[in-house]
Amino acid sequence: MTKIKIALCQMNVIDDKDENLRNAEMMINRSVTENADFIVLPEMFNCPYSNDKFIEYCEEQKNSKTLLKISQLALDNNVYILAGSIPEKEGSKLYNTSYLFNRNGEITAKHRKMHLFDIDVKGKITFMESDVLTAGDNVTLADTEFGKIGIGICYDIRFPELARLMALEGALMLFYPGAFNLTTGPAHWELLFRSRALDNQVFCIGVAPALNRDASYNSYGHSIIANPWGEIIAEANENESLIISEIDLSEIKKIREELPLLKNKREDLYEIIKK
Numbered sequence: 001m002t003k004i005k006i007a008l009c010q011m012n013v014i015d016d017k018d019e020n021l022r023n024a025e026m027m028i029n030r031s032v033t034e035n036a037d038f039i040v041l042p043e044m045f046n047c048p049y050s051n052d053k054f055i056e057y058c059e060e061q062k063n064s065k066t067l068l069k070i071s072q073l074a075l076d077n078n079v080y081i082l083a084g085s086i087p088e089k090e091g092s093k094l095y096n097t098s099y100l101f102n103r104n105g106e107i108t109a110k111h112r113k114m115h116l117f118d119i120d121v122k123g124k125i126t127f128m129e130s131d132v133l134t135a136g137d138n139v140t141l142a143d144t145e146f147g148k149i150g151i152g153i154c155y156d157i158r159f160p161e162l163a164r165l166m167a168l169e170g171a172l173m174l175f176y177p178g179a180f181n182l183t184t185g186p187a188h189w190e191l192l193f194r195s196r197a198l199d200n201q202v203f204c205i206g207v208a209p210a211l212n213r214d215a216s217y218n219s220y221g222h223s224i225i226a227n228p229w230g231e232i233i234a235e236a237n238e239n240e241s242l243i244i245s246e247i248d249l250s251e252i253k254k255i256r257e258e259l260p261l262l263k264n265k266r267e268d269l270y271e272i273i274k275k
Contacts, residue, residue, distance in 0.1 A: 002248055002250040003249070004037050004038055005034070005036050005037045005246045006038045006039075006040065006205065006246075007027075007031035007034065007040065007242060008205070008223040008225070008242070008244075008245070009031065009041050009207065010207065010243070011024060011027060011041065011209055013049075013219075014048070017066070020045060020047070021065075021066060021069050024045055024046070025069065027242055028041075028073050028077070031242065032079060037079060038079070038080045038081075039081045040081075040082045041081070041082065041083050041207060043153055043178050043207075043208065043209070044084065044085055045086070045177075046066045047087055048215055049217040050215075050217055051129070051131055051133075053087075055132055057087055058086075058088065058089040058094050059089065060089050060090065061097075064088075067086075070083045070101055071105040071106070071107070073105075074104075078103045080101065080102060080103060081100075082099075082100050083100070084098060084177040084207060085097055085113070085177050086099075088112070093134040094134060096154075098110065098113075098140075098151055098177055100142050100151065108143075109140055109141070112136025112137075113129075113153040113154065114153075114156055115158065116129040116133055116135050119184075121183055127217070139165050141166055141170070141171055147170075147173075147249060148170040149173045149174070150167070151176075152174065152175070153178065154180070155178075157176045157193070157196055157204075158192060160199060161272050167201075167262070168262075168272070171202060172249050172252055174200070177206070177207050178206050178208050179209055179217070180220040182218045185219075185220025185221075189222055190235070193232075194230045194231070195230070197230055198226075198229070198230030199261075200228075201228040201252060201255050202228055203227055203228065205225050206223060211238035221238035223241075227251060228251055228252050229251075
């Protein structure tokens with residue numbers, strides 16, 4: 001199967017976990033009625049994007065009400081669901097973690113955000129995820145019936161080495177649930193997704209929360225799909241929205257034959273190695 005219908009669920013996330021889960025369920029059900037094969041939720045889809053809320057909303061994988069709900073929805077609807085990310089607790093540590101569920105509702109991959117969002121743009125925005133979160137240390141790939149995929153989270157997309165590692169290991173699609181803000185979003189969101197798609201000649205997909213101006217952190221929205229030629233083939237605005245887009249993975253082979261970037265690498269001079 002080379003064609004896959006992807007649903008980008010750009011949810012409005014509020015300070016109410018149960019309401020966020022109801023909203024996620026509604027958008028997943030709408031995606032199913034549109035015959036989506038692969039449904040993607042935003043970064044921190046059950047939780048306001050705030051360090052204090054990460055602590056308040058965190059869940060352990062073994063008894064997570066959020067993951068139980070998404071698992072059941074994947075099983076009931078026979079779809080893949082990439083559950084954006086949630087604040088995950090393990091022992092004394094908190095992680096920003098994404099989970100992939102298969103059609104049987106089983107977790108087939110989990111990615112803990114590797115690069116923590118610690119920035120200070122003078123006069124505009126300061127955020128230090130490392131004040132409460134711990135960085136993950138694994139490159140995350142998963143096998144699906146459509147082929148191999150790679151998973152990162154938000155700030156991870158700024159590091160081209162990670163995307164290249166996933167592409168070299170066979171990923172055809174790179175997913176980055178993310179929540180860029182109103183400073184970094186207009187400047188870099190579209191550019192980064194087009195660049196990672198073009199660099200590696202893969203499809204690159206980002207799903208963000210909708211803009212909530214009442215929140216302490218304002219998500220840029222603009223959930224996006226970029227194709228292996230570096231073109232945007234689907235993009236939302238800042239409002240809550242559901243985008244359904246069909247992509248054809250056979251485009252990857254065609255483009256790599258026409259413009260053989262990966263084949264023309266100078267591995268006699270440089271290489272990227274996973275430790």
